[in-house]
Amino acid sequence: MVSLTIDGRTVSVPKGSTILEAARQLGIAIPTLCWLEKVSPTGACRICVVEVQGVARPMTACNTPVKDGIVVTTQSEQITAIRRQVMELMLVNHPLDCPVCDAGGECDLQDSCYALNVTKQPFRAEDVNPGPIDKWPLIQQVPSRCILCEKCVKVCHEVVGSSSLFINDKGDRSYIDKHLELCEFCGNCVSVCPTGTMISKLFKYRARPWELQKTRSLCNACGSQCEIDLHVKNNEIYRVTSEDGTTVNNGNLCIGGFFGYGYVNSSQRLKSPLVNRGGQLMPADWDEALGLVADRARALSAAHGADTLAGLASPRLTNEENYLFQKLFRAGLGSNNIDSEARFGALRALLPLFASLGLQGASNRLDRIGQSDAVLVFGSDVTAEAPAIDWQIELACRKRDGKLIVANMRRVKLSRWANTHLGYRPGSEVFLAGALARLILDKGLADAAFMEKYLANPDELKAHLAQVDLARAVKETGLPLELLEEAAEHLGRAESVAVIFGADVTRGAAAGDKVQAIANLALVCGALHGDLGGLFPVDEKGNTQGLLDMGACPEFLPGFAAYAKNKARFEQLWSCKLPEGGRNAEQILEGIEKGEVRFLYLAATNPLITFPDSRRWRRALERLDMLVVQDILPSEVTRLAHVVLPGASFAEKSGSLTSLDHRINCLRPGLKSPGKARADWDIFAELYQRLRPLSGRPDAGSLLDEIKVVTPLYSDVCLPAQDRCRPCVKPLFAPELKSLRYAPVEGQAAAGGLQLLTGKILFHFGTTTTFAEGTLEVAPEGYIEINPQDAATLGVGAGGALRLTSSVGSAQAKVKISDDVPPGLLFAPYHFSDLNINQIMPMAVNLVQVEAAKA
Secondary structure, three states, rough: EEEEOOOOOOEEOOOOOOOHHHHHHHOOOOOOOOOOOOOOOOOOOOOEEEOOOOOOOOEEOOOOOOOOOOOEEEOOHHHHHHHHHHHHHHHHOOOOOOOOOOOOOOHHHHHHHHHHOOOOOOOOOHHHHHOOOOOOOEEEEOHHHHHOHHHHHHHHHHHHHHOOOEOOOOOOEEEEEEEEEEHHOOOOOOHOOOOOEEEEOOOOOOOOOOOOOOEEEOOOOOOOOOEEEEEEEOOEHHHHHHHHOOOOOOOOOOOHHHHHHHHHHHHOOOOOOOEOOOOEEEOHHHHHHHHHHHHHHHHHHHHHOOEEEEEOOOOOOOOOHHHHHHHHHHHHHHOOOOOOOHOOHHHHHHHHHHHHHHOOOOOOHHHHHOOOOEEEEEEOOOHHHHHHHHHHHHHHHHHOOOOOEEEOOOHHHHHHHHHEOOOOOOOOOOHHHHHHHHHHHHHOOOOOHHHHHOOOHHHHHHHHOOOOOOOHHHHHHHHOOEEEEEEEHHHOOOOOOEEOOOOHHHOOOOHHHHHHOOOOOHHHOOOOOOOOOOOEEEOOOOOOOHHOOOOOOOOOOOOOOEHHHHHOOOOOOOOOOOOOOOOOOOHHHHHHHHOOOEEEEEOOOOOOHOOOOOOHHHHHOOOOOEEEEEEEEOOOOHHOEEEEEEEOHHHOEEEEEEOOOOEEEEEEOOOOOOOOOHHHHEEEEHHHHHHHHHHOOOOOOOHHHHHHHHHHHHHHOOOOOOOOOOOEEEOOOOOOOOEEEOOOOOOOOOOOOOOOEEEOOOOOOOOOOHHHHHHHHOOOOOEEEOOOOHHHHHHOOOOOOOEOOOOEEEEEEEEEEEEEEEEEEEEEEOOOOOOOOHHOOOOOEEEEEEEEEEE
């Protein structure tokens, strides 16, 4: 520790701290314009000057390290005069256009001028600033307003890791420019700008900050669940921001949080219940629509049995809504045919992790990734799937000295920062995970003490790994042994390891085997040992963890209670008889095709776009006696529906969500739902009352109380009250002695030929953001990404199109030629209905062999 005196007060701070940090510890305010706590200091604006006794010149507090015994003065006539002159020089050629500047009312430069009583501009210089830069999507840059504080450049490089912004030219001709091909359009440069230099085009000229009603809420675009502020005027979201210091995102947002809110304001929002009359969807009142749903469900159940009824829940719904939806089906309709799109991803990770490790999701908090000594990202474009994890990796492996290993079929954003990039052949994940685990064990770098203490069968694990054929692993993965050894060294020698895997693994063929192989690797390399690091399965959707916690699948009741074993307990709690068995999503589809399932309720989900084999789903939905669709926007499924129920967006309702690392957070409504649309839990509650009139109508408060009682996972956490946002956490993973088990897995040889991989891209989240003008400006349509070598072979150039044909169907789209995909592999995003790439994906896979032809 170092002791110093500031304005007559003594303080001790860690060595390496700056004068500004020491002053902040004492509560002494020093003005700044270029300083930002989450990036390295710049010392560019010079407004934070202070006097240090014995030093002839003033020193900048933001980047001057403290020394033992120094005496600092932060306020004096000389310091004030210097600061005023610095401000006056800063205003040379700065346009005095505050009345039309979008930063008016929240401009740090404006506030500093006022605080220092700077009312004149005595200096003159040639104005060499370029004009406004309008060529960037979503963001305008006005160089004449820039004070070159470099906050935007540093946040882009150090926090986001995009490194798209840079200082162009030198001296007074300097201005901020952008490598557009690197930009993630996260909006963080706009957020940190202290003036009106960086401007959101979506917000420009629309409102002043004092006109907006601000509501603290939560972004549900992905499982990171960043804290946000909704800025609303005239019952419309005008912008979304976040404050530094927030729990998980520290004020940072991605494109989905900052620019992706437009779908909430969409003129296409569903505003009234619709009922199919003579082949046409016509407006109806709620009583008619809900009465028709309840009556048809009763009639079909009476005529054909409750097994004819099925429902699909959604990670876009809150915990309370998913809980009530599964209860509506089980207790209200007598059917356990309930599932979600987690069947094709997150649940396929959870089942083997739960069976072998007792994990009900991630083993640690997201912020533990940022403090890890090594990070392995396996089969995940984590930048797209959960951007806040990317920011933690940037912190661990770029701001700190952690080692980054990226294992992926294609090159992703994080590949450029990786110490080791493992570009494996599609389908070879089991071989890769097994080889890394064996090499760590062979090198004597395994977490032996942890395995001996907590693993029930450590000898079996060692024996299995000893049989891993490294030569075959090299052949199947296409990676040289030297590269595998390098990655194993990084993982084995690290004191703490974070292992992150995502959609390429969980949505692929034989996902359970791949996940188990990664779990075995996590055991060996020490990812489950200690407070740092961890094992993190990533699902891209907002509340997948909460959906599974609430029991929205046939295998589990709420709290991961096995259905068959715990059925009697819930029958007593809910005062009803629960059905035997139950169908998952694939079995529901098969049941519709066989005429055994006649009624389907889609709650905020669209299997015609987001589920694999979507063409098969379309044919099945057309066969139903009754299709109920509850959603906020029109889609292919609403056009097929017999009844459409308009729900509420995340910005229009309250309720809790559970992040991918088990933080329980809450939504707060910032505006009213359009027209007659209602919160989803309110719709479920009225249906439940109609089906079980003697049980009463559930309300938000009683739902929270019931969840605490029936779901042990949530019994000890502070679930938020209706109007309060108080984040809390579920218990962390804590293994008991000999509680973990290794499970053997064997890899299968990968298929050859041209293969198509589908997945998420950074610029869209599910299908809702395809109704948002901001995200559509950056990514307006679907595409097929192809390596230049394959493009040449197929004779397709930039702007051309391909037609892909698989065993189940065909699709056509424009091509995007890129070196990010290796020869033999194509990639297409699933978000777009115009492409609907999932129509050519067989059931339960995200990788398929295709034939390609120039369209």
